[in-house]
Amino acid sequence: MSLDLQAVSKAYPGRRGGAPVQAVRELSLAVEPGEIVALLGSSGCGKTSTLRMVAGFEAVSSGSITLAGKRIEALPPARRGVAMAFEGYALYPPLTVRENIAFGLGNRGGEAGRRRVAEVAELLGIAPLMDRKPAALSGGEQQRAGLARALVRDAHLHLLDEPMGQLEPQLRAVLRGRVKALVKQRGLTAVLVTHDQAEAHAMADRIAVMEAGELQQFGPAAALRDAPANLFVATFFGEPPMNAVPAIAEPGGLRLRGADGEVAPGWRQDLPAAVPAPAGGEVVLGVRPGRLRLGEGPWRGIVVSNQWLGDQAHVAVEVCGRLLVAVSLARVPARVGEAIALGLDPADAHLFDAGSGRALAHGARRA
Ligand SMILES: Nc1ncnc2c1ncn2[C@@H]1O[C@H](COP(=O)(O)OP(=O)(O)OP(=O)(O)O)[C@@H](O)[C@H]1O
Ligand SMILES: [Mg+2]
CATH class of the missing domain: 3.40.50.300 (P-loop containing nucleotide triphosphate hydrolases)
Incomplete structure (x- = not known):
């Protein structure tokens, strides 16, 4: 009933x-x-x-x-x-x-x-x-x-x-x-x-x-x-949780903030027109661990840990002081302490308002 x-x-x-x-x-x-x-x-x-x-x-x-x-x-x-x-x-x-x-x-x-x-x-x-x-x-x-x-x-x-x-x-x-x-x-x-x-x-x-x-x-x-619908759900539902990086929006993309809260020089992310960000707005970029790409992309990080769990790898990478977690179904040939390239397809980006946490846009790709 x-x-x-x-x-x-x-x-x-x-x-x-x-x-x-x-x-x-x-x-x-x-x-x-x-x-x-x-x-x-x-x-x-x-x-x-x-x-x-x-x-x-x-x-x-x-x-x-x-x-x-x-x-x-x-x-x-x-x-x-x-x-x-x-x-x-x-x-x-x-x-x-x-x-x-x-x-x-x-x-x-x-x-x-x-x-x-x-x-x-x-x-x-x-x-x-x-x-x-x-x-x-x-x-x-x-x-x-x-x-x-x-x-x-x-x-x-x-x-x-x-x-x-x-x-x-x-x-x-x-x-x-x-x-x-x-x-x-x-x-x-x-x-x-x-x-x-x-x-x-x-x-x-x-x-x-x-x-x-x-x-x-x-x-x-x-x-x-x-x-x-918001950052709470994004980081609560899903295991491991979604990575969330504060950023400031600019035309066509984001400038990401490091762990100290400052805009990190050179750390950028392009966004497709379909993922509109309010220019100058304080936002949070969300990306699921399974969607973070390792070994390719414009970001530069350092491998902090790399664990093979039998059927998937969990790799933690530090970028500008922030810890990001990536999940890969194949082993990742990267040693702890090594530099690694990473990034994401803009279709996998989620965008939230930094103040309210409300979702602003979700990339087109579905899991
Ligand atoms: N009889 C009561 N008197 C006063 N406060 C209560 C009473 N029962 C629950 N609370 C409070 O209400 C809130 C919600 O409690 P509730 O039992 O509904 O939580 P829950 O989501 O079921 O948690 P859990 O997963 O631990 O079972 C808590 O802050 C709890 O301390
Ligand atoms: Mg209960």
């Missing part, structure tokens, strides 16, 4: 009379039926607060929440039709894993419910643990039981808060795919909270990047990568 948040804000009262904590600011977000949306952001950016307001465990300070065509922000949690897997699992200690998972189905489950519980437990790899109590499970097993309990439920909306945060990377990678397949197969609508961009990438149809309670950008992963 569709979920629509309109200008939702959350302020927690400050402790001991201090200033209130503004956890979520004017968040507007629409999730389509059958869609998986990831809320992605660093710790404390307001992800859990947002989910808890949708689930009804936390009141909104202002704004409206509409689910399946009905305003729900004033309804008690049980009347919202929302299933949630919590960050802290919240299993019932006296119940077995099986009873915990089946709990949300109530008495309506019957034979079909039992089958669904068994299927989801199998999928999440906890079938052998069904008769144990939560206290006899590891953290990762408890987490999977909590996730199973949410996934078996029939609900308008499934909210998953860091549902695999406790699992080791390999299991996590397997379960990402399985949980996504299950959500799609059952036609569920889901909001997934994660601070792992690989998880958001693998599971979500669209990603909402949040920072300090504010939505920075909402779109498919490819849009965040190819056309980041």
Whole structure:
């Protein structure tokens, strides 16, 4: 079912009379039926607060929440039709894993419910643990039981808060795919909270990047990568992050600033007419590590490190005191301390306003 948040804000009262904590600011977000949306952001950016307001465990300070065509922000949690897997699992200690998972189905489950519980437990790899109590499970097993309990439920909306945060990377990678397949197969609508961009990438149809309670950008992963809305998204989404170099715009190109903030003599970058820069404007040039060219180009740098990671090389190069990172799928024959030529195709340039961080233009090439 569709979920629509309109200008939702959350302020927690400050402790001991201090200033209130503004956890979520004017968040507007629409999730389509059958869609998986990831809320992605660093710790404390307001992800859990947002989910808890949708689930009804936390009141909104202002704004409206509409689910399946009905305003729900004033309804008690049980009347919202929302299933949630919590960050802290919240299993019932006296119940077995099986009873915990089946709990949300109530008495309506019957034979079909039992089958669904068994299927989801199998999928999440906890079938052998069904008769144990939560206290006899590891953290990762408890987490999977909590996730199973949410996934078996029939609900308008499934909210998953860091549902695999406790699992080791390999299991996590397997379960990402399985949980996504299950959500799609059952036609569920889901909001997934994660601070792992690989998880958001693998599971979500669209990603909402949040920072300090504010939505920075909402779109498919490819849009965040190819056309980041601002410098925050550009340097947050993508691994390793986008290189960002302050510059001053001049007709046809940029004069780049070294680490001391001064315009570095001779460090220039041409820009195509399609990437307009305000003449004299303070901007930031962005270039993805995979697009920085090594061994060719007008820039001169010194190799600071050169690591082969088995399938790609990560090379750090210092140019006018600034460290730039390049990723290459072939080994780079350059030793630490050597001089190296580098540069970029103007079609790979991204341009941001230095003051606001807002994107001004993106080169034509898409990843
Ligand atoms: N009950 C509360 N009372 C006061 N402040 C709170 C409360 N719950 C959360 N906060 C604050 O609100 C902000 C957002 O918290 P939230 O739990 O939504 O972050 P998050 O994005 O889920 O982070 P994490 O990735 O660490 O789980 C934080 O600054 C947090 O300290
Ligand atoms: Mg959280």
